[in-house]
Amino acid sequence: MRECFDANYSDKRSTFSINADAFCNSNSIPVDFVDALYLGQNISSGFINNVAGNLNAENRIGAEFNYSIHYSYKPDSCSRYSKFEFFFSIQNRTHLDGRFSGDLFNLVFNGNKMFAGQTANFDNFNLNLLQYQQFQIGICSKIKAGGIRYGIGLSVLNGQQYQNILAKKAELYTSPDGEYINFNSDITYKQSNTSNTNLGSSNGAGFGVDAFAEKSFTIREELTEKIKFELKDIGMIWWNKSSRTAVADSLYHYDGISVNNILDPKNSAFSKLNSDSIFNKVVQSNPGKIASVLPGIIHFNSVTSYKTWQLSKGIRYMYDANYKLNVYLTGNYFITKRLMVSLGAAYGGYTVFSVNTGLGADLGSGFIVHLFSNNIEGFIIPQIALGQSVSVSIMKHF
C-alpha cells in the first residue's frame, strides 16, 4: 500500500519516510481488557469473569510497536548502478507474543482459591519479549516491465531486551483448605540484562536479512497482476554474558514459611516471607550468554489492479512466535489519483477474524501520508473485538 502513489513521482530519485506501526491482537482477550491493563485501570471481577468465560483451550496474544526512518535512492539512468535502487533504514522494534492456558489466566486474574482441591494447568505457557534496534542497508532492482524485481536488505541489530519463558510443564495444586500448594514445573526462563533496558541499551548484537522477489503480469489492458514473495526478519541476536537462564524443573511443596520460634519474631524467618524467597527455592538461575531467533515472516502477496481498483490478497506466517497462518484480502479504491481508501478482512495471525481499512493521500509536492489499521474493529467494538492496530507513514519524494 505504501507504494500506491509511487507512479506519481517516478521522476524523483530520493524518498524519505517516517513510519510507525503498532498492534495488539489475541484470539481470546478483547481489546478493552488489554486497554484496561495498558491504561492502568482497576479491573472489576465481572470484567475478568467475562473475559475468562470466552477463553480457549490455548490462547494467544501478540503485540508489536515499531517506528523507523527510511531512505531510498535511485541512481539516474547515466549511472552504472541505474538498474538498482538503494535503501537505508533505522528502526526501533518491539515484539511481544505469548500463549497461555485458561487456567493461567484465571490464576493471575482470579487467584488460586478457585483451584482449591484442583490442579491449575499451565503446560506449554510461552512468553517472548524482544526489543532491538535495526540498522539496515539494502539494494533492489528497478521495476522492469515483465521482469522479476528482487531486493535484499541486510541489518545489524542492537539487542536491547529479551525475555523468554517456556513452560513445558507447569501445574499448581492447591489443597482444599489451603494448607499446602504443590508446584510441578519444567520451566525455562531466559532474560537479557534487566538492569539496563532503556532505549538503545546494548545487551546483545545480531543480524537480520530481508529479501523479496516480485513479478508483474499484464493480463489484458488495464488488468494487471503482481505477485510477491517476501522473507522478513530472518536473523538472530546473541545476548551478552550479563544475561541469565533460570530453570525450574522440580516438584515444590510449599506449606508456609517455616518459623523456628513464633514467639520470637525478630529472630525467626518472618523476614523471609516474601515471593523472592519462594522463587529462589524453586528456581536455579545461572548467568551466561544466550541466543534468540527473530520472529521471522514469510509472506506471499498478490495484487490485482484494474483501473481505479486494486485487490490485494495474501498469506503471512511468523515463525516461532505463537502465530497462526494469516490469510487476508484487501480492496483498494483510488477516489482520485491522489486519494486512496482500502477495506478488507483477514483470518488468523494472533487473532481470529479482523477487518482492515486504510487511507492514503498524495498531498502534493512529494508528500504522501498513509493511515492504516488491520483491526479497525478494535476501535469500533473494543468490548468484543480481539485486536487493535494502527500504522502511520509520512513519505517525501524528492
Next chain:
Amino acid sequence: MYLTMTKPLFNSYFLFFLILTAFALSSCKKESDQPSWDVDILAPLISSSMTINNLVSDTLIKINPDSTVNLVYTSSLINYSADSLAQIRDTNLVSGFPIFSGTFPGGYQIVPLTPTVMNFQVSGVVLKKAILKTEFINIIMSNPIGCTLIFDYEVPGATLGGIPFRVFDSIPGNTRYSKTFSLAGYSLDLTGPGGTSSNTMSVSIVAYISKNVLKYTIPNTTALIDSNRIYNTQAEYVQGYLGQSTKNIGPQRSAFSLFKSIRSGILNFSKINITLDMDNSVGVDATINLLKISSINTKTGTTVNLICPSVINNSINVSRASQTGNPASPVDSTIKSVVINSSNSNISTQFFANLPNQLAYSLQVLVNPLGNISGDNDFIYSGHGINANLQVNIPLSALASNLVLADTLLLNLSNSKQIQKVNSGSLYLYLTNGLPFNAQVQIYTLNNINNKLTITDSLIQTPNNTILSANMAYIGNLWKVSSSVNSKLAIPLTKSKINNLVNAKKVIVLATFNTPAQNNFINIYSYYQLDFKLVADFNYNLSTKN
C-alpha cells in the same frame, strides 16, 4: 478513471491526520502507572512448631533423662563483694630528711640513709599483706640547695619478683621534683620495718651532690622534704584480720520472671523445691540471717510471706573459705545449702500459689562473728565474696485451671502496603496440639485513643477460639498424651478489622489454659509439641507493582 482535483489536498488532509492523531492520543491517556484487580488467595503463610522450649526461656528449662522437664529459676539474694571489707584509702606521707651543712665535693652523700614509716589509712582491719591490682605512688621532693641532688628512693616492703620498688633520679638545684609511678602487681609487706606491725610500710632515702659539681657549700642546716601520695589502691589480695562487721541487705525487691505472663487463674505444681545456696569464697567466717522472704503478685496486690522456721530468722553459719595455693583457682569456697519444700514451709500451698512476679526479702550478713580467730590470716581475693541464691526447681507436672497468660507485643503494620491491599477474607490457624492442655486464645489490638492505650478490636472469631487439648491416656501409672488433636481458629479480615490491625500500636495475646479434667498432675515432656499453620484466605487487590 480518477476524479479531477483542482487544488492540492495538503491542508485539508493534514488537518484530518492531526485530528485523528489527537483523538488517538487522548483516548490512550493512562489512569495510573499500574493496573490492578482483585484476586482470591488461598495459601499457607507460616508453619511452625512449639515445644515447652518455645514457651519458656531456655535458661529456665532443664530436661531430665526421661524427657520430663524441670523449670529452674535462680534469683540472687546476696551478691556481697568482700573487696569492701578491706579498702585502702588514699594515703599521704610528708617527711623531712636533714641535709648536712658545709662545703662538699661532687658525689658526696649529704642525706644519710633514713628509713621512715608510712601508715595506711584503713579502719577496723589489720592488714599484713597485700598484692596490688592498681596503685599509684606520687613522689614529690623539693631541693632546697642551689646544686643538683641525686637521690635513691626505696620502698623495701613493696616488691615485684622479689625486687623492691626503687627510684634513682636527680633534682636540679632549687627545684621541685614530682613523678608518679605505678605499683600494679607489687606485693606489699605491711608489717613495717620490724615485721610485727600492720597497715604500715617503710620508705628509705639517701641523697648526694651531683658528681658534675666540683664542690658546693651548704651554708645552713636545711632538709629535703619528701611528700608521698599513694592513691587509687585496689588490691588483688589482702591478708590480715578483716574485722567484725554486719551488713544489712534489704528490704528490697527483685523481679521473679517465672510467672510473669500469668494474669490470673490457678496453677498447681505437684512439687516445688527451693534451695537457698550460700557460697562463701572469702577467708572470713560468716553468719547469714534470712529475716524475711515474701512472694508478691503485683497484679492481684497479694503478698505472702514465707513461713519456714528452720530458715527464716534462723542464723545460718557459713565457715570461711580456704586457700588452694593454685593461682588459677586460689580459693576453695564453702557452700552451704538449705532446702525449703512443702514439708517444712508453705512454699507450695501459699507462697508460689500466689503466682508471684516479684520477691521481697531482707537479710543480714555478719562477718567474723567470733572475732579474730584466724590469727590475722583472714584473706580476700578480689572479685570473691559472699553470695546467696534462691534456686527454684519445679518439676513440670501441673494442674492448670483457667490460667490466663498474657503477652503484649509491639506492632507496626502502618507501613505495610501488603496488608492494606487485603479487601476481605480470613486468616485460618490450623493447629495440631500435642500438649496436654487446651487454650482459649484471643488477640486484642491496642491503639492510642485520647492519649490512652485502648483495646480497639479482638481478632479471633468466637466462640470457636479454643485450641483443643491433646488426647490423654493412662500409661504406666502416668497420664500421657496419646494423640494430637486438630483445631481450627479463624481470624476474619473485614475492612474494619484490617484498619484496626494496621493502626494498632500493640497487640495483646491472651490465652486461658486448662489441663484435662482428670484432676491429676500432668507431666510435660520435652517432646510434646504444638504444630500450627497460618493460612490466608482473602481477597487481595493485586497490581503489577505488588
